[in-house]
Amino acid sequence: xxxxxxxxxxxxxxxxxxxxxxxxxxxxxxxxxxxxxxxxxxxxxxxxxxxxxxxxxxxxxxxxxxxxxxxxxxxxxxxxxxxxxxxxxxxxxxxxxxxxxxxxxxxxxxxxxxxxxxxxxxxxxxxxxxxxxxxxxxxxxxxxxxxxxxxxxxxxxxxxxxxxxxxxxxxxxxxxxxxxxxxxxxxxxxxxxxxxxxxxxxxxxxxxxxxxxxxxxxxxxxxxxxxxxxxxxxxxxxxxxxxxxxxxxxxxxxxxxxxxxxxxxxxxxxxxxxxxxxxxxxxxxxxxxxxxxxxxxxxxxxxxxxxxxxxxxxxxxxxxxxxx
Numbered sequence: 536x537x538x539x540x541x542x543x544x545x546x547x548x549x550x551x552x553x554x555x556x557x558x559x560x561x562x563x564x565x566x567x568x569x570x571x572x573x574x575x576x577x578x579x580x581x582x583x584x585x586x587x588x589x590x591x592x593x594x595x596x597x598x599x600x601x602x603x604x605x606x607x608x609x610x611x612x613x614x615x616x617x618x619x620x621x622x623x624x625x626x627x628x629x630x631x632x633x634x635x636x637x638x639x640x641x642x643x644x645x646x647x648x649x650x651x652x653x654x655x656x657x658x659x660x661x662x663x664x665x666x667x668x669x670x671x672x673x674x675x676x677x678x679x680x681x682x683x684x685x686x687x688x689x690x691x692x693x694x695x696x697x698x699x700x701x702x703x704x705x706x707x708x709x710x711x712x713x714x715x716x717x718x719x720x721x722x723x724x725x726x727x728x729x730x731x732x733x734x735x736x737x738x739x740x741x742x743x744x745x746x747x748x749x750x751x752x753x754x755x756x757x758x759x760x761x762x763x764x765x766x767x768x769x770x771x772x773x774x775x776x777x778x779x780x781x782x783x784x785x786x787x788x789x790x791x792x793x794x795x796x797x798x799x800x801x802x803x804x805x806x807x808x809x810x811x812x813x814x815x816x817x818x819x820x821x822x823x824x825x826x827x828x829x830x831x832x833x834x835x836x837x838x839x840x841x842x843x844x845x846x847x848x849x850x851x852x853x854x855x856x857x858x859x
Contacts, residue, residue, distance in 0.1 A: 566801050570601040572627045573791075576615030576635070578608050582744055582825045583789055586661055587630040589821055593812040604630075611639055611698060616648050619794050625801060629654070629792040632663070634699040637845035641852040642698075655793040656837040657802050658809035661827040663787035664743040664766040665701050667708075667758040667775075668750075672734030678708075678758045678778045681738060685714040692716040695727045696740035700785050700844075703851050704761045705740045710854050711782045731755055743769055744826035761785045768826045785847070788830060788840050806834050 571594070575587045584606065591602040607615040612635040619629045629635075636650040648654070667678055675681045685692040694716050696702040709716060719736055721727050728745060730736035732754040739746075739755075743766050749755035750769070759778045760766050763786065775783040791809060793802055812818055813831040822829045832840075 566804060567598050567600045567626055569626060570603060571598065572624075573602060573604050574615045574618050574627065574629050575604055575606050576608055576612035576629070576631050577606065579606050582742065582827060583630070583632070583663065585825055586789070586822060586827060589818065590630070590660060590809070590812060593815075593818060594808060597808050597812075611635075611642060613639065613643070613647065616654065619792070620648055620653055622794075625794075625797055627794065628657070628805070629794075630660070631789065631792060632699065633788045633790075633841045633844050635792075636841050638699050638703070638848055640845070641848060653795045655795065655797055655802060655834070656841055657791040657793050657834055658806040658813075659788050659790035659830040659832045659837045659840065660809060660813055661789050661822050662762060662830050663789060663827055664760050664762055664768065665704065665740065665785065665787055666743040666746060666760045666766075666769070666772065667704070667738065667740050668731065668746045668755045669738045669758055670731050670734045670736065671754055671756055673737050675758070676756060678775065678780055681758060682708070682712050682714060685712070685716050689715040690717060692737050693719050693735075694738040694740075695719045695721060695724075695736060697724055697742070700761070700787055701740035701742075703848055704783050704785055705738075707783050707851050708780070710851070711780070742826065743772075759783075762787065762828070764828060766826065766828070767823050786840060786844065788837070788844070789827075790830070790837055802834060 573587055573591055575584050577583050587604050591604050595602040607618045612631055615629060615631060616635055619627055636654060639646055640650055669675050669681055673684060675684055694705055695718065696705045727736060727739055731739050732749055743760060746755055746757050750757050757769055757772045759773050759775045761775050761783055763774060763776060763784055765772065765774055791805060810831050813829050819829040
């Protein structure tokens with residue numbers, strides 16, 4: 536209950552705090568004065584990293600200052616957050632998934648940062664598409680058929696998921712449908728896709744881009760995306776809402792954060808410039824071709840979607856840990 540209470544407080548604090556940034560007086564200041572760093576909590580080369588680098592290029596054009604991207608992966612984004620907060624430089628930003636605020640309080644009993652006070656949501660940029668996929672060897676073609684298989688074969692369905700929203704999405708499926716399945720853990724998740732391809736693993740939840748090759752070679756079937764809209768990369772795949780599982784719907788917002796103490800003027804400046812970039816057709820098309828959906832909004836919009844996700848995760852966490 537302690538974490539859930541914090542979640543409710545976070546909803547108010549994040550939205551009200553972000554709103555104050557927009558309505559309060561903005562002090563005029565020259566910014567940026569030098570190179571801006573954007574820290575990414577993921578390895579180089581992935582869709583989120585590529586999006587960060589494209590955003591950095593566009594921001595550098597607008598700001599007439601270099602904008603560089605640094606990768607600080609590991610520990611569910613904690614390494615990156617620590618790197619952000621370890622500098623007193625207001626020229627450092629974080630480009631991250633929402634889990635650093637919405638999920639980490641449930642995954643880690645003690646965090647080296649306060650997700651409510653130490654991070655300022657500045658601007659959303661994209662939504663990652665997350666999907667349920669099954670090995671074709673299982674012979675299912677929809678999420679309903681996957682549930683039917685699990686019910687007919689209790690304890691025999693094997694599954695795995697990337698940390699964060701993918702893992703919570705599958706837990707939500709298990710809980711809501713009251714099915715018994717076996718979770719397979721991986722230290723490095725790469726072998727999970729090979730096991731899915733070979734039929735040694737029945738179901739996986741991960742980014743939709745991770746399944747495209749397996750879909751194309753016929754070794755896996757993408758059953759549904761957890762987002763509220765279909766992915767342009769796999770338009771034939773229904774959403775979980777269309778598939779009849781609204782409780783599994785999650786957004787995957789990724790955007791820019793600033794450290795505690797960043798001025799309202801800088802936050803508003805960055806947010807305004809990011810919205811302008813996300814509104815450009817060329818930039819939007821590059822995000823879509825990379826498997827993401829463009830998302831634009833104010834700091835208050837970004838704070839609200841993070842808080843909504845956090846509260847939903849909190850309910851699932853409490854449900855999953857409750858002893859029936």
